[in-house]
Amino acid sequence: xxxxxxxxxxxxxxxxxxxxxxxxRSFGVSGxxxxxIAYSCLRSNAxxxxxxxxxxxxxxxxxxxxxxxxxFDGLRPDxxxxxxxxxxxxxxxxxxxxxxxxxxxxxxxxxSHTSMLTGxxxxxxxxxxxxxxxxxxxxxxxxxAVAKQAGYSTACVAGKRKFVTLAVPGTCDFEWIQDEKSDRxxxxxxxxxxxxxxxxxxxxxxxxxxxxxxxxxWGTPEQIAAIEDADRALATLIDAxxxxxxxxxxxxILSADHGGAGRTHGPDDARSRHIPWVIAGPGIRHNLDLTIxxxxxxxxxxxxxxxxxxxxxxxxxxxxxxxxxxxxxxGELIKVIPSTGQVRRxxxxxxxxxxxxxxxxxxxxKAHAGDPRPExxxxxx
Ligand SMILES: [Zn+2]
Numbered sequence: 001x002x003x004x005x006x007x008x009x010x011x012x013x014x015x016x017x018x019x020x021x022x023x024x025r026s027f028g029v030s031g032x033x034x035x036x037i038a039y040s041c042l043r044s045n046a047x048x049x050x051x052x053x054x055x056x057x058x059x060x061x062x063x064x065x066x067x068x069x070x071x072f073d074g075l076r077p078d079x080x081x082x083x084x085x086x087x088x089x090x091x092x093x094x095x096x097x098x099x100x101x102x103x104x105x106x107x108x109x110x111x112s113h114t115s116m117l118t119g120x121x122x123x124x125x126x127x128x129x130x131x132x133x134x135x136x137x138x139x140x141x142x143x144x145a146v147a148k149q150a151g152y153s154t155a156c157v158a159g160k161r162k163f164v165t166l167a168v169p170g171t172c173d174f175e176w177i178q179d180e181k182s183d184r185x186x187x188x189x190x191x192x193x194x195x196x197x198x199x200x201x202x203x204x205x206x207x208x209x210x211x212x213x214x215x216x217x218w219g220t221p222e223q224i225a226a227i228e229d230a231d232r233a234l235a236t237l238i239d240a241x242x243x244x245x246x247x248x249x250x251x252x253i254l255s256a257d258h259g260g261a262g263r264t265h266g267p268d269d270a271r272s273r274h275i276p277w278v279i280a281g282p283g284i285r286h287n288l289d290l291t292i293x294x295x296x297x298x299x300x301x302x303x304x305x306x307x308x309x310x311x312x313x314x315x316x317x318x319x320x321x322x323x324x325x326x327x328x329x330x331g332e333l334i335k336v337i338p339s340t341g342q343v344r345r346x347x348x349x350x351x352x353x354x355x356x357x358x359x360x361x362x363x364x365x366k367a368h369a370g371d372p373r374p375e376x377x378x379x380x381x
């Protein structure tokens with residue numbers, strides 16, 4: 001490094017001296033001008049050296065579709081409305097979303113994130129503890145595992161050490177999992193992975209909103225400030241994707257593991273159970289409020305299924321999660337079955353009791369005479 005800096009600096013100084021000599025002789029450039037020119041040369045040299053060199057790691061495949069999941073630990077949906085979150089809102093505007101998604105019944109961090117990243121409920125993945133248990137790994141296949149099996153590179157960055165349970169050996173190419181209360185620091189580590197490795201699948205957990213909730217409390221000015229910090233952390237990640245040239249091919253999912261009230265969160269409390277769910281990226285419908293599907297309930301397990309879909313992976317059979325209908329491709333008609341909340345794709349799109357949505361025109365059609373909605377209701381995003 002020092003050797004590179006020295007050689008480059010010497011070359012820059014020689015170039016500056018030569019330029020000064022030519023300019024001074026031709027146009028009478030002053031000593032002050034020389035200082036400005038010299039500083040500019042040295043600074044641009046330093047900035048160039050500060051940028052990570054393009055990685056030649058075999059894991060970098062810029063042609064792959066990419067996925068970034070950002071989980072804002074403890075972000076209750078209405079607090080995202082109160083806080084100033086310009087970056088979060090910019091993702092909303094170019095994506096599909098609901099502020100009425102649900103986390104697991106337990107509504108605590110590790111079991112809920114395990115459901116988010118495995119597509120099954122805690123009863124099935126068995127991770128019901130919420131503390132750090134080194135070496136106690138989830139048995140159900142994670143998103144990292146299925147993505148890796150499909151040939152994608154994977155990375156996990158988390159601001160709580162207990163996430164080690166999800167980083168099953170051999171499934172994460174890059175990981176940084178520490179108890180870190182600053183989302184800025186967590187995002188910097190994730191951005192470094194993007195700069196150096198451009199992982200195909202990157203999961204980032206930001207813990208500060210939850211840490212603040214357990215301190216001053218949910219909905220306090222301190223927590224609003226933490227939410228705004230988390231939004232800046234999100235901006236750091238997006239900047240890194242743009243700098244690396246992979247932003248346009250990245251599907252982003254923004255969500256949370258639970259909300260909270262007072263200084264805690266847990267089961268049987270609507271304020272803990274509801275989470276935001278936002279998806280944006282190539283082929284994802286813009287500005288689509290998913291509550292236009294009245295029978296569609298988004299559960300955190302659906303993040304796993306929809307992430308698989310975004311990567312072109314068929315989700316494992318018998319998971320609890322479902323693929324959320326957010327694709328904009330022609331002919332992708334969906335039907336939500338009211339009794340189960342399940343989504344059926346394909347077919348005519350008009351069923352006995354279902355709601356049909358023609359994706360390219362975003363027209364919600366009256367499906368049946370028994371449908372309680374007004375005649376001719378149509379919704380355009
Ligand atoms: Zn918590």
